Amino acid sequence: MTQHWLMKSEPGAYSWAELVDDQSTHWDGVRNYQARNMMRDEMKIGDMVLFYHSNCKPPHVAGIARVCKESYPDFTSWDPQSKYFDEKSNPDQPRWFMVDIESVESMQNIVGLPEMKARPDLEGMPLLARGQRLSVQKVSPEHFETVCRMGGIEPPSYS
Numbered sequence: 001m002t003q004h005w006l007m008k009s010e011p012g013a014y015s016w017a018e019l020v021d022d023q024s025t026h027w028d029g030v031r032n033y034q035a036r037n038m039m040r041d042e043m044k045i046g047d048m049v050l051f052y053h054s055n056c057k058p059p060h061v062a063g064i065a066r067v068c069k070e071s072y073p074d075f076t077s078w079d080p081q082s083k084y085f086d087e088k089s090n091p092d093q094p095r096w097f098m099v100d101i102e103s104v105e106s107m108q109n110i111v112g113l114p115e116m117k118a119r120p121d122l123e124g125m126p127l128l129a130r131g132q133r134l135s136v137q138k139v140s141p142e143h144f145e146t147v148c149r150m151g152g153i154e155p156p157s158y159s
Contacts, residue, residue, distance in 0.1 A: 004049075004138070007052065009054065028084060032135065048104070048144060049101055064156060104156055116147065
């Protein structure tokens with residue numbers, strides 16, 4: 001069964017436009033255990049992703065992506081030249097994991113955080129909870145569909 005997620009990226013670090021140009025990428029650098037566990041244990045090929053730009057004005061969902069490769073060790077964690085280096089991680093005992101995602105569709109209209117907060121039908125969405133800072137979050141199918149429609153697109157079919 002298809003699951004739904006929200007993944008955050010700062011536009012200056014990796015933007016939706018870059019994913020569209022690249023077509024797919026590995027989602028590296030996640031250094032929160034809860035987010036890591038979701039990527040490692042729960043994300044499956046075909047799962048749908050709201051690609052969210054954080055740390056910009058306004059923060060917003062820019063497009064829809066799909067998981068195209070399931071969890072594997074985040075090799076940036078054992079590269080001393082990487083900003084994501086973790087001396088306690090190595091190829092024999094990886095501490096961090098990543099998935100690959102591919103672009104599916106751009107929102108016709110970005111879906112800003114203020115607009116999402118104003119929608120009663122998005123109540124309970126983790127992104128909108130006070131103090132929620134996880135870079136990877138679960139999204140209910142209903143919330144996913146609402147955000148897609150807010151962005152001017154039909155939710156992708158899951159066949």
